[in-house]
Amino acid sequence: MKMTMTQKILAAHCGRDAVKPGEFVEIDLDMVLGNDITTPVAIKEFWKMDAKEVFDKAKIAIVLDHFTPNKDIKSAQQSKECREFAQQMQIKHFYDVGKMGVEHALLPEKGIVKAGDAIIGADSHTCTYGALGAFSTGTGSTDMAAGMATGKTWIKVPGAIKVLISGKPSKYVCGKDVILHLIGRIGVEGARYKSIEFFGEGIKNLSMDDRFTIANMAVEAGAKNGIFPVDEKTMEYMQARGNKTYKIFAADNDADYEEEIEIDLSALRPTVAFPHLPENTKTIDEAEKENIKIDQVVIGSCTNGRIEDMRIAAQILKGKAVKTNVRTIIIPATQEIYLQCIQEGLTDIFIQSGAVVSTPTCGPCLGGYMGILASGERAVTTTNRNFVGRMGHVTSEVYLASPAVAAASAIAGKLVNPEIV
Amino acid sequence: MIVKGKTFKYGNNIDTDVIIPARYLNTSEPSELAKFCMEDIDKDFSKKVQIGDIIVGGKNFGCGSSREHAPIAIKASGISCVIAESFGRIFYRNSFNIGLPIIECTEASKKIEAGNEIEIDFETGKIYNITKNEVYMAVPFPEFIKKIIYSEGLVGYVKDKLYGKKDSEGKTCR
Numbered sequence: 087m088k089m090t091m092t093q094k095i096l097a098a099h100c101g102r103d104a105v106k107p108g109e110f111v112e113i114d115l116d117m118v119l120g121n122d123i124t125t126p127v128a129i130k131e132f133w134k135m136d137a138k139e140v141f142d143k144a145k146i147a148i149v150l151d152h153f154t155p156n157k158d159i160k161s162a163q164q165s166k167e168c169r170e171f172a173q174q175m176q177i178k179h180f181y182d183v184g185k186m187g188v189e190h191a192l193l194p195e196k197g198i199v200k201a202g203d204a205i206i207g208a209d210s211h212t213c214t215y216g217a218l219g220a221f222s223t224g225t226g227s228t229d230m231a232a233g234m235a236t237g238k239t240w241i242k243v244p245g246a247i248k249v250l251i252s253g254k255p256s257k258y259v260c261g262k263d264v265i266l267h268l269i270g271r272i273g274v275e276g277a278r279y280k281s282i283e284f285f286g287e288g289i290k291n292l293s294m295d296d297r298f299t300i301a302n303m304a305v306e307a308g309a310k311n312g313i314f315p316v317d318e319k320t321m322e323y324m325q326a327r328g329n330k331t332y333k334i335f336a337a338d339n340d341a342d343y344e345e346e347i348e349i350d351l352s353a354l355r356p357t358v359a360f361p362h363l364p365e366n367t368k369t370i371d372e373a374e375k376e377n378i379k380i381d382q383v384v385i386g387s388c389t390n391g392r393i394e395d396m397r398i399a400a401q402i403l404k405g406k407a408v409k410t411n412v413r414t415i416i417i418p419a420t421q422e423i424y425l426q427c428i429q430e431g432l433t434d435i436f437i438q439s440g441a442v443v444s445t446p447t448c449g450p451c452l453g454g455y456m457g458i459l460a461s462g463e464r465a466v467t468t469t470n471r472n473f474v475g476r477m478g479h480v481t482s483e484v485y486l487a488s489p490a491v492a493a494a495s496a497i498a499g500k501l502v503n504p505e506i507v
Numbered sequence: 508m509i510v511k512g513k514t515f516k517y518g519n520n521i522d523t524d525v526i527i528p529a530r531y532l533n534t535s536e537p538s539e540l541a542k543f544c545m546e547d548i549d550k551d552f553s554k555k556v557q558i559g560d561i562i563v564g565g566k567n568f569g570c571g572s573s574r575e576h577a578p579i580a581i582k583a584s585g586i587s588c589v590i591a592e593s594f595g596r597i598f599y600r601n602s603f604n605i606g607l608p609i610i611e612c613t614e615a616s617k618k619i620e621a622g623n624e625i626e627i628d629f630e631t632g633k634i635y636n637i638t639k640n641e642v643y644m645a646v647p648f649p650e651f652i653k654k655i656i657y658s659e660g661l662v663g664y665v666k667d668k669l670y671g672k673k674d675s676e677g678k679t680c681r
Contacts, residue, residue, distance in 0.1 A: 110651035127535045127575055135665045153533060160533035210573040210597055226575035226601035232665045240600075240651065274520055275567040279596050308570060310596055363520060452529040452572070471571060473524040475547040 090246040091313055091337040092281040095221040098335070099204040107245040107342075115145065116220075117199055118233035119207030121189055121448075122150040126167045127227035128208055132234055140175045141237035147179035147198060147207075148172050149189040152448045154182075157455040187420025187446040190214035190302060190388035195420055200324055201316045202333030206230070206239050211388050211470065213304045216313035217297035218320055219334065223311045244310045246281040247272070248343035251288035253352035258504045260398070261296030262390055262468065262488035264349060265303040266357040270367030271347065278308030280344065283337060288351045289314060294323045295394040302389050303470050306364040356504060358466075359486040362474045370491060370503045378485065378501040382465040383408070383492050384477075386417025386444075387451045390468035393423050395489040400432040402493040402504055403439040409499030414441035415450060415457045441496070453477045459484075466495040508629045510587035510608070511637075512559035515545075515552065516621035521564050522571035523598065527580040535576060537583035544580040558585035561627070563619045565591065569598025575605060582607040588627050590634065590645075592616040603652055606660035610634070615643040629656075 089097065089104060097105045099113040120128050125148050140146055148168055153161035165182075172180035179198055186192065190211050193199045201219035205212065210224035225239065233239050249268065269276070282304045292300070297314050304312025314320070316334045324332055355369035385391075385399050396418055408414045416436050418424040424446065427433045436443050450457030451469040459465055459478030464485065467477070472484035485501060494504035525547045527540055534540065545552035562581065568591035569577060578601045581589065589602070589609045602609045608629060615634045619625060623638040632645040648656065658664035 110649060123529075123532050124573065124575070127579075130535070131662055134662045136670065137665075158533060164533065164535075208573055208575075210571065212573075224573040224597050226573055226578075226597060226604055228575060228604040228661045229600065232604075232661050235665055236668065240655075242649075242651075274570060275593065275595075278567060278593060305597075308567060308595065452524075452532075454529055454532075471522075471524065473522045473571060475528050476524050480547045 088340050088342055089338050090281060090341045091283055091315065091335050092221055092246060092311060093243060094335045095202060095204060096241060096243055105243045107243050109243045110240060111243060112238050112240050113204050115206060115233050115237050115239055116203035117145055117147060117205040118230055119147045119189060119193065119205065119209065119212060120230045121152050121209055122154055122161065122165050122168055123152045124208035124227045124230060126164045128230040128234065129167055129171050131228045131231035135231060135235050137235035140234045143176045144178045145237065146177050146234055147193060148177055149181045149186050149192060150183065151186050151189050151446065152452070153454050154186065154447060155445065185421065188388045188391055188448055191391055191419035191423065194218060194298065195327065195422055197324065197327030197329045200329045200332040201320060202335055206233055210305045211302050213309065213311045214298055214302040214388060216301035216304065216311050217294065218324065219314060219316035221311055221313065224305060242279070244279055244281045245344045246283050247277050247345045247347065249282055249284050250346065250348045251284060251286040251351060252348070253288050253350040254291045255351040255354060258356055258490045259351065259354045260488050260490065261292060261299035263354050263357045264351065265300045266359050266364065266367050266486065267354055268347070268349065269303065269307045269364050270357065272307055274306060274363050274365045275308040277304065280309055282307065282309045282312040284314045290317065291351060293394060294319055295392040298392065299389055306470060356488060356491050358491060358501065359472055361472050361483040361485070364472060364486060373501050374503050378464065380412060380466050380495060380500055381463040382413045382415070382457060382459060383496040384415045384450050384457055384465060384467040384469060385489050385492050386419060387448065387469040388419065389470045390489050391417055391419025391423065393426050395468065396423065396427050396432050399489045399493040400435045402490060402507060403441065403497065404435050406439055406497050408440040408496040412496050412499050413457065414496040415444060416441050417444045417447060420446055450477060466492045466501055468492050509626060510559060511626045512561045512587055513557065514561045514563050514619055514621060514623050514625055515549070516563045516619065517548065519565035520567045520570055523569055523574050523577040524571055526569065526577040527574065532574060532576055537579050540576050540580035541583035544584045553584065556584045556586065559587045560585060561625050562586055562589045563591070563616060564589065565616055566593050568594050570595035573597045575601045578602045578605055578607045590615050590619070603655050604661035610645045612643050612645040615645065618643065
């Protein structure tokens with residue numbers, strides 16, 4: 087059959103035995119997602135389509151996470167539009183303040199996305215669910231509207247890059263370093279229009295949280311989706327989240343891949359992406375030599391706001407103080423993770439170190455609120471984009487790194503290696 | 508359809524954060540978004556742009572976030588077409604979905620200079636540089652994309668699917 091894992095999921099969702107790269111297909115959707123920024127546009131388009139109701143109120147998720155708790159009147163209006171629409175349509179998976187979390191941490195945690203699903207979301211980081219073995223991709227708001235109205239979307243079947251993972255990472259190397267390293271090698275358009283499919287015995291040494299981080303940033307290499315095979319860890323994760331109806335797909339042995347890349351986890355170093363593209367990567371050893379003094383650290387986001395990220399940050403910050411004048415903002419991505427941080431004593435460690443701990447929000451990652459940078463300021467963040475003006479003023483700078491590097495840098499007041507703090 | 512206008516030229520990897528920064532995403536009103544379009548790399552864009560003008564980018568134009576506000580802001584600025592060597596994939600589908608014409612053409616992306624006057628024929632894919640008297644041929648649109656274009660975007664396409672196409676007398680013909 088010669089199909090990649092992605093192609094197999096797509097074929098199954100358009101009732102075909104096989105699909106070929108380059109073909110346009112219309113697929114059935116298992117979940118359609120939107121947030122407080124993209125959903126209002128989708129609602130407008132939904133009404134323009136003369137749609138009367140959503141295709142399935144249990145297969146739509148609306149999460150108010152970007153500018154919430156609302157930062158201003160305009161964003162409050164946007165949330166209100168989402169809230170009213172969700173009520174009118176009786177959307178099952180509607181998450182407002184108090185229940186919401188950063189969408190891509192929340193959906194897997196709630197068990198509403200799973201292996202074998204086809205998912206679109208009006209948010210580019212929707213590719214995160216590839217970690218569970220789902221086909222999952224970011225689209226726009228009009229796509230979300232069409233998805234809500236018809237339960238379908240159009241997809242150009244992607245070709246794929248194979249990434250073969252081997253080895254075991256050292257203590258301070260995590261999923262973030264794997265994906266930054268990969269983007270550094272292939273560039274921000276290295277996987278444009280394609281899937282990135284991960285293989286290899288090294289995957290067993292990557293936790294689910296690592297895999298979510300890796301799949302999450304596939305879009306930063308331009309990819310349509312990033313996807314992991316389903317193994318024991320995936321099944322254990324899904325079962326713990328009450329998911330029993332998942333479907334496992336695997337690539338054919340003779341599937342065609344346009345490119346093959348090998349990554350040995352044991353050889354990886356903590357990696358940092360310098361301004362203003364995620365492909366501008368340096369190992370921490372090179373980065374440290376540049377003596378990058380910083381003004382702010384953010385640990386959180388759909389990329390790195392999960393419990394393991396919080397634990398490693400706490401391990402480094404324990405009994406230490408963040409450098410004076412380095413604003414350190416820690417944002418557990420969901421209410422469940424927030425509670426876990428409290429129960430495990432991580433929140434105490436953060437606050438005692440001089441950091442602030444926030445309720446879940448995407449806020450600072452996209453320069454919305456909760457940590458905007460002034461002119462010339464620099465931040466080390468665990469987020470996913472370091473474009474010009476991404477977190478504030480056009481002359482500010484964002485350095486993308488792992489939670490370990492970010493926490494260590496908060497203490498040192500400059501970009502440093504967590505291995506020596 | 509033929510469009511004609513002067514060009515604004517930008518480089519590679521023009522991301523959606525510079526097309527429309529997130530600080531303006533507390534609205535989705537097209538005219539409001541247009542006021543801030545390209546602000547972070549071209550402060551005066553919204554003042555200089557004329558209806559019909561064309562944006563020329565390099566590789567990976569529109570990479571980054573899924574915000575449809577980016578092609579909406581460009582369209583509401585009066586831009587008639589974006590030409591680039593390649594596009595970020597979400598921007599690519601968003602543009603067709605909302606009815607902003609975009610064209611992939613490496614030669615045009617490389618040879619067109621800022622301020623050149625350009626004429627584009629979407630039927631043939633011919634891009635005519637009036638200023639330099641050069642012709643570049645674009646990659647033709649895939650058949651499926653043409654269907655969306657002919658439905659004037661995804662809204663029309665879905666409406667046709669939900670309720671069937673209307674003929675000239677307004678009768679439904681499925």
